[in-house]
Amino acid sequence: MTSTLFLAGYAALVGVFAPRVLARARWTHRAPRLAVLAWYALMATFLVTVTLAAYHLVLREQHVHDGLVGLLSACGLFPVGSASHAAADPATLLPPALVVLLPAGWFLDRVWRTRRAQRRHVALLAVVGNPSADHDAVIVDHDTPAVYCLPGRYRQVVVTRAAIKVLSQEQLGAVLAHERAHIAGRHHLCHAMVDAFGRSFPGLPLARQAKGQVALLLEMAADDRALRLHSRENLAAAMCEVAAGRAPRAAFGAGGSSAAVRLHRLLVPAATPGRAARLGVVGGSLAALLVPLLIACGPFFG
Structure with missing residues (x-):
């Protein structure tokens, strides 16, 4: 349940606290298109995090780590070993699928x-x-x-x-x-x-x-x-x-x-934000999206 708890905490961080910080940021009105990207990154991150949390909760952390194949299996992208039976069960994929399909x-x-x-x-x-x-x-x-x-x-x-x-x-x-x-x-x-x-x-x-x-x-x-x-x-x-x-x-x-x-x-x-600030926002948005994948797939949260 470790991964599920970490993912739930991260979803709360992205869904509750992060929007308050972004809404108060002073740079957003100076770079509106970049700010829109940041808002969409938060929403995408929340969706990915909740989807992975639902998947982990259903599988009860039954993951197999074996190189690249094991990594894909942990993320629910490749059925291997014990995870293959869970992945083959449509009921297993229903909760995370609903998070995306809704x-x-x-x-x-x-x-x-x-x-x-x-x-x-x-x-x-x-x-x-x-x-x-x-x-x-x-x-x-x-x-x-x-x-x-x-x-x-x-x-x-x-x-x-x-x-x-x-x-x-x-x-x-x-x-x-x-x-x-x-x-x-x-x-x-x-x-x-x-x-x-x-x-x-x-x-x-x-x-x-x-x-x-x-x-x-x-x-x-x-x-x-x-x-x-x-x-x-x-x-x-x-x-x-x-x-x-x-x-x-x-x-x-x-x-x-x-x-x-x-x-x-x-x-x-x-003045519009400089190049370094823009790259920082883009990099931070990508990093926020990668965090739930690292939590779900990383060996430290097994």
Whole structure:
């Protein structure tokens, strides 16, 4: 039971304490894409740890260590000796398989629901919207300035006429670049993965923190991509104008509740982390993922 206890403790560390530290880190807003990677590394680490803990608990630590084959056997990747009978029993693999299949099922459910909602909205836009070749977007008559996009298969950028009236050409170009960054980055899939993890582990601090943090970081990442071609002033001014606009379900909007935080980030820019810091975050994320494998497969925890 030694490995199972160590894995359970590590899962608690990753699922409860690590997200608090990452959420308070100051560098995340300066490197949003790197921070998203760190959040996904924590979620992947938690999944791997819980899966291995469930596998060890079912097998009651009946492992065979014999070189590389023994290592694979200890990890449940190769049936050898006494472990072969356990691996051959489907009931043995059911608990760890459920840990993996549950978030996978929720992910597919979220993608399907999002696609269905987008399909309905696209049908509505075909009636009330007017495609504009100049803006490469669909224009909708509405009194509220708003800009949003539908990612995925039905990718479209939507702009209200009120937004076109209040935004200059430079400001409109900046906010349109922000929305196209969501589409190019497939951010809807990123949201679907976080949502699936949260539904699989409701109440887990990691799931709660990741949902809000990743949503904000993806908006910042889209801002950064828009800044490659547009100025901070134009993007910030456009955000102020469309902040009150609400995006429909299954869409990304340029405004929203995170606009104030993003606006401050645009107007008070900070230096991005250096190469050493970035390599440290990537290395730490990989190391965190390797720890449960070392616990499960290492001879010191047998």
